[in-house]
Amino acid sequence: MRHILSLLLENEAGALSRVAGLFSARAYNIESLTVAPTEDPTVSRLTLVTSGSDEIIEQITKQVNKLVDVIKVVDISESAHIERELMLIKLEARGAGREEVKRMVEIFRGRIIDVTEKTYTIEMTGDGEKLDAFIGALDSRIILEVVRSGVSGITRGDKAM
Amino acid sequence: MSKTKKKLRGAEIFIRALADEGVEHIFGYPGGAVLHIYDELYKQTDVEHILVRHEQGACHAADGYARSTGKPGVVLVTSGPGITNCITGIATAYMDSIPLVVFSGQVPTHLIGNDAFQEADAIGITRPCVKHNFLVKDVRDLAATIKRAFFVATSGRPGPVVVDIPKDITADSCEYAYPDKVEMRSYKPVVKGHPGQIKRAAELILSAHRPMIYTGGGVILGEASKELTEFTQMLGYPITNTLMGLGAYPATDKQFVGMLGMHGTYEANMGMHHCDVLIAIGARFDDRVTGDLEKFCPESKIIHIDVDPSSISKNVPVDVPIVGDVKSVLNDLVAAIKASKNKPNAGALKTWWKQIDEWKKIDCLRYEKTDKVIKPQFVIEKLYELTRGDAFVSSDVGQHQMWAAQYYKFDKPRRWINSGGLGTMGFGLPAAMGAKLAHRDATVVCVTGEASLVMCLQELSTCLQYDLPVVIVNLNNRYMGMVRQWQEFFYDSRYSHSYMDALPDFVKLAEAYGHIGMHIEKATDVESALKEALAIKDRVVLMDFITDQTENVYPMIASGKGHNEMHLAPQRELA
Numbered sequence: 001m002r003h004i005l006s007l008l009l010e011n012e013a014g015a016l017s018r019v020a021g022l023f024s025a026r027a028y029n030i031e032s033l034t035v036a037p038t039e040d041p042t043v044s045r046l047t048l049v050t051s052g053s054d055e056i057i058e059q060i061t062k063q064v065n066k067l068v069d070v071i072k073v074v075d076i077s078e079s080a081h082i083e084r085e086l087m088l089i090k091l092e093a094r095g096a097g098r099e100e101v102k103r104m105v106e107i108f109r110g111r112i113i114d115v116t117e118k119t120y121t122i123e124m125t126g127d128g129e130k131l132d133a134f135i136g137a138l139d140s141r142i143i144l145e146v147v148r149s150g151v152s153g154i155t156r157g158d159k160a161m
Numbered sequence: 162m163s164k165t166k167k168k169l170r171g172a173e174i175f176i177r178a179l180a181d182e183g184v185e186h187i188f189g190y191p192g193g194a195v196l197h198i199y200d201e202l203y204k205q206t207d208v209e210h211i212l213v214r215h216e217q218g219a220c221h222a223a224d225g226y227a228r229s230t231g232k233p234g235v236v237l238v239t240s241g242p243g244i245t246n247c248i249t250g251i252a253t254a255y256m257d258s259i260p261l262v263v264f265s266g267q268v269p270t271h272l273i274g275n276d277a278f279q280e281a282d283a284i285g286i287t288r289p290c291v292k293h294n295f296l297v298k299d300v301r302d303l304a305a306t307i308k309r310a311f312f313v314a315t316s317g318r319p320g321p322v323v324v325d326i327p328k329d330i331t332a333d334s335c336e337y338a339y340p341d342k343v344e345m346r347s348y349k350p351v352v353k354g355h356p357g358q359i360k361r362a363a364e365l366i367l368s369a370h371r372p373m374i375y376t377g378g379g380v381i382l383g384e385a386s387k388e389l390t391e392f393t394q395m396l397g398y399p400i401t402n403t404l405m406g407l408g409a410y411p412a413t414d415k416q417f418v419g420m421l422g423m424h425g426t427y428e429a430n431m432g433m434h435h436c437d438v439l440i441a442i443g444a445r446f447d448d449r450v451t452g453d454l455e456k457f458c459p460e461s462k463i464i465h466i467d468v469d470p471s472s473i474s475k476n477v478p479v480d481v482p483i484v485g486d487v488k489s490v491l492n493d494l495v496a497a498i499k500a501s502k503n504k505p506n507a508g509a510l511k512t513w514w515k516q517i518d519e520w521k522k523i524d525c526l527r528y529e530k531t532d533k534v535i536k537p538q539f540v541i542e543k544l545y546e547l548t549r550g551d552a553f554v555s556s557d558v559g560q561h562q563m564w565a566a567q568y569y570k571f572d573k574p575r576r577w578i579n580s581g582g583l584g585t586m587g588f589g590l591p592a593a594m595g596a597k598l599a600h601r602d603a604t605v606v607c608v609t610g611e612a613s614l615v616m617c618l619q620e621l622s623t624c625l626q627y628d629l630p631v632v633i634v635n636l637n638n639r640y641m642g643m644v645r646q647w648q649e650f651f652y653d654s655r656y657s658h659s660y661m662d663a664l665p666d667f668v669k670l671a672e673a674y675g676h677i678g679m680h681i682e683k684a685t686d687v688e689s690a691l692k693e694a695l696a697i698k699d700r701v702v703l704m705d706f707i708t709d710q711t712e713n714v715y716p717m718i719a720s721g722k723g724h725n726e727m728h729l730a731p732q733r734e735l736a
Binding site: 009010013014017018021025055058059062063065066068069070071 | 470473
């Protein structure tokens with residue numbers, strides 16, 4: 001099962017490598033990982049997507065919690081939540097295909113943020129499935145470069161982490 | 162006029178902080194990056210420095226010091242090879258949850274990342290084998306970081322902490338103040354167990370027909386031997402200890418059924434297999450203890466008390482988990498049992514003990530008594546008798562370690578000092594040295610083998626320099642005994658590189674280091690030689706016992722087997 005863990009951790013040098021090192025040392029799997037400081041510059045928020053049985057996820061949560069730099073861990077996929085990922089994608093856009101690309105971007109509610117004679121660069125956000133669907137809808141030969149941020153997530157409702 | 166406090170250099174702050182932390186001894190080895198600190202050490206008398214001969218020895222000595230006292234062990238080494246030589250020692254402490262604070266020098270801040278002379282990424286290299294580590298980036302953080310390091314190392318589930326200090330920090334100056342206490346928002350170990358869980362546990366314990374108490378090193382680390390003894394004796398239940406937990410409950414007491422696990426007793430392992438309520442306290446269900454998890458305690462409900470939540474349900478699913486300090490939880494549990502209207506089931510317990518006594522009759526630790534050859538078990542039995550079970554005993558790793566654990570009956574905690582988790586050969590001698598430093602009036606014995614002993618042999622010099630007269634019992638079978646045993650059992654006796662050839666003359670070797678060496682070949686000389694060595698209180702004695710070369714450790718559960726699938730010695734295998 002896929003899980004999204006949200007971590008608050010001390011914004012200190014090496015804190016990220018403690019989390020990443022724990023996953024490799026204990027043979028846990030990381031599908032994606034994003035991290036940036038929060039409104040409090042001494043705290044970073046990290047979103048990590050992993051998968052495993054309930055027992056493994058329980059162990060992962062406990063082991064991550066045990067790290068001295070980790071302030072809080074929540075498995076946000078246990079409750080209603082929103083996840084978003086940012087993708088930047090550079091596509092070949094020439095001749096008749098140029099109009100087709102533009103149409104696809106509109107359908108998927110992306111934005112063209114850079115234009116050359118031969119290419120469009122597109123910004124798109126959504127959950128992973130939507131971004132996958134966009135890529136799937138394109139002719140793979142026109143994809144020049146893909147950059148994905150990995151998932152960020154937040155719970156729905158009044159409660160904050 | 163404003164009153165400004167005097168500024169101190171980082172190196173001076175370092176020493177003052179150690180003294181204010183109550184550190185009396187540090188084990189170390191100087192080098193370029195810590196020269197400012199060594200200069201300050203020279204000028205003071207608050208902290209005694211023990212100069213080891215190898216940084217691995219420093220860590221093991223500090224570890225033995227910590228295990229035998231309960232106080233954190235402190236190490237000071239230089240950058241680069243100084244800290245990399247510590248890795249085995251740090252990992253050893255980490256696996257057994259021993260509080261160590263290791264200070265490493267680092268190249269000056271402006272050179273970090275430049276591949277400078279004797280530079281190593283100490284924080285990166287030690288990260289997987291420490292509880293936590295710190296890089297000091299400003300002299301104003303130094304005192305507070307030292308305070309935090311000791312707090313993290315000694316609280317919750319203890320463990321080693323590394324503090325990496327660049328050389329320029331030890332030269333910079335600031336005002337000194339040692340904090341009284343530590344507040345860390347990200348680190349708050351749980352002490353009190355959940356009252357509801359404790360109540361549930363108490364009722365489950367009292368409902369047992371075939372109970373078993375299984376305790377580990379956590380009881381010793383948590384200073385809860387007294388509470389464990391009260392708890393066990395008020396219930397009248399059988400108790401087994403892990404290798405790390407020996408001494409937490411008196412081994413000579415009638416309720417003690419011996420060590421469990423791969424080389425545990427028949428009665429302990431059979432008791433585990435057939436129990437209906439298992440009470441696990443400060444133990445972590447290690448694979449050498451559980452054997453095949455599919456076959457582990459098949460009929461049992463399990464209660465698990467541990468300060469580390471990640472130990473609970475890690476290997477074995479638990480019915481009643483209790484997170485908390487073992488001492489505090491045991492006190493609460495004793496109170497809850499006293500308050501309960503239920504009592505232990507006397508009738509069921511009587512039947513259960515009758516069964517356990519049947520298993521005991523097999524006398525699984527019996528071995529062939531002979532005058533023809535020195536049986537290693539016999540040496541340990543005699544050592545136990547002659548020291549009246551009151552010595553501090555360290556060991557290395559292998560057959561001798563198992564025999565020491567099986568035949569030396571520890572009645573008190575912190576007397577048995579061995580590398581259980583990592584299984585580090587070379588641990589025994591420096592660990593004994595550290596224990597002796599902390600207990601100068603006590604008998605300290607290192608039980609070892611000829612393969613392990615030579616791995617940290619250089620510390621014989623440290624023993625001489627600081628007058629640390631330990632007794633070394635070398636069970637010399639000219640083999641890496643445990644490797645040989647596995648090769649005999651599982652590799653058709655192909656003894657690939659497990660023999661010890663070209664061994665030194667251990668008597669001359671001891672003498673070369675300024676100590677006394679003894680060579681014992683005859684079984685009939687074992688007792689008198691031990692008596693003689695133990696009577697020498699002011700010199701290190703290295704006793705080289707030439708033992709039965711092919712003796713094996715029994716009983717044994719092969720890895721991947723269940724507790725009910727034990728092997729006894731071949732001539733007395735069960736039907």
